């Protein structure tokens with residue numbers, strides 16, 4: 001996998017086919033999904049009030065969206081009052097420039113980073129390296145990904161697509177750790193820890209994301225299991241947090257609910273091993289960074305905010321539960337989605353960030369089974385949003401401008417005919433009789449083993465198609481019961 | 491007064507799985523309902539809706555509303571088509587429009603078959619017998635859009651002689667049908683199906699039942715392609731004795 005930044009969302013189907021053919025990947029995905037799902041299930045079962053918690057989580061994030069402009073200002077006031085600084089970034093370019101400017105002003109050379117999807121979204125590492133800074137990812141998964149010049153394949157488990165054997169190979173190749181093969185997971189951890197410790201101690205700047213930002217205190221919260229985010233935000237002289245504007249919650253107290261939901265939904269933990277609350281800079285006599293910068297990132301979020309049907313997707317707390325529950329993600333893997341966010345929530349938001357014309361297949365990458373909605377801690381109606389996006393895909397395809405890709409001719413023709421016949425029962429019956437007759441001619445023993453018709457050939461490639469009935473149920477009903485009905489009516 | 495039920499056959503049961511429709515009629519009549527079949531019914535419009543063709547779906551939905559406007563109860567042997575009417579129709583029309591009001595009126599009297607029997611008629615024992623092992627596949631739309639976990643199981647538990655076997659983790663996992671998903675993303679769909687079929691075969695069941703013609707077409711087509719000994723039936727077929735005992739077939 002190359003670290004190309006060009007999205008490949010438009011080729012989802014081909015990407016997924018490639019993933020399906022990769023046995024090693026299928027094994028890694030299957031194992032991880034099983035683990036995540038069962039851990040979450042037991043953590044949720046522990047709380048009989050989990051549904052109530054979900055309702056509260058939904059309400060808190062919805063309130064935050066309803067009052068977002070006001071909360072953002074309130075948040076900024078509190079950050080500033082505690083000695084921090086807030087920088088507003090309309091897009092990736094502005095956000096990256098803020099970070100580069102701060103680093104240059106402060107004579108920074110080395111930077112350590114903890115895991116952050118927002119920084120993936122803006123390709124911050126790439127921008128910093130191009131500007132001459134040394135950047136080291138310190139989350140174990142991200143560290144592996146960075147060494148391998150790969151991209152993350154899961155919101156919370158970036159290297160989930162790799163087996164431990166592959167990780168050993170990467171360490172051996174990139175770190176010249178000849179002991180890596182056969183080191184086992186503890187051994188690999190030790191290698192990473194040893195390598196990263198040097199970076200922590202020498203870095204002048206630490207960059208993090210944030211899981212939540214509390215408007216009434218100016219605090220940001222970072223949850224993690226490795227302790228690296230804590231180090232990134234305390235050891236270096238300068239801490240920069242890149243925070244999407246949707247991360248706000250109205251009150252610090254709301255975190256009591258949100259943290260219960262996040263750990264359980266994400267990894268099946270009651271709480272993650274570390275929960276970092278960061279409010280302003282270190283006071284007199286306290287240890288900690290001299291500077292605390294928050295980059296508030298829009299980068300397309302306010303556009304989503306304006307879509308009446310889809311703005312609820314901004315409630316997402318990036319727990320990854322919908323990925324783990326999704327039978328499509330489990331097969332296709334994260335890279336198939338072609339951009340930073342994967343799985344069901346990726347299928348909803350990627351087309352909004354990149355533009356529908358660059359990801360027209362993603363809304364269709366779902367059987368609409370609803371498992372994602374069932375586990376989402378903030379009750380995002382993902383299946384309904386995918387349906388809404390599908391209608392936007394079709395609508396855009398008929399626009400005169402011709403900017404959006406056209407739908408396949410066969411598809412629009414079929415649904416045109418479907419609508420025409422669907423409200424003309426006599427013609428419907430005639431057309432379906434013809435269709436049944438054609439299909440029955442290809443059947444043997446009540447099953448159709450192979451068809452060369454468009455789309456239906458894809459069905460019969462892997463399954464039989466049950467032959468339609470000679471006579472429809474309604475025809476048979478009219479024949480057998482018609483007279484009885486007529487008598488009863490008389 | 492017997493309840494008057496208008497059977498919402500659904501296009502798949504009408505054209506392909508006619509035995510499921512007859513079984514539904516037999517069950518309803520046995521339980522004292524008077525069944526009628528509106529002859530002008532076609533489809534609920536779900537294939538177009540799920541593919542993003544809302545204008546097309548809207549026209550077919552209007553036809554459905556017209557067809558069933560005089561119904562006292564509307565009962566369907568498919569959870570997915572029922573959810574189209576009860577959950578998704580309202581997304582097709584402006585709130586407050588005449589259609590939206592009509593949808594609210596008719597959706598309230600529309601039921602999936604097992605929900606109607608258990609919750610409206612208050613019956614779980616319908617006098618069914620089956621000598622063999624049965625697996626229940628929970629179809630996604632009945633399970634999640636209509637939120638039904640109990641009705642089909644309640645009915646199956648009271649089938650005399652039947653042993654209900656669990657397909658464990660896989661019971662509530664999608665079979666990969668998803669309507670047009672099965673042909674649009676055929677490889678992913680088939681991979682999901684494979685997992686479902688393997689779980690079914692490992693369960694030891696002789697037959698699998700579900701409340702949805704679409705899923706059954708998918709699972710059934712996969713089973714016959716594999717030459718599996720497990721067979722797929724609509725739950726109503728089992729409840730009306732239409733499923734032959736496992737040793738009665740070859």
Ligand code: SF4
Nearest residue numbers: 316317319320322376
């Ligand atoms: S959509 Fe819901 S389940 Fe998926 S990552 Fe976001 S919060 Fe978690």
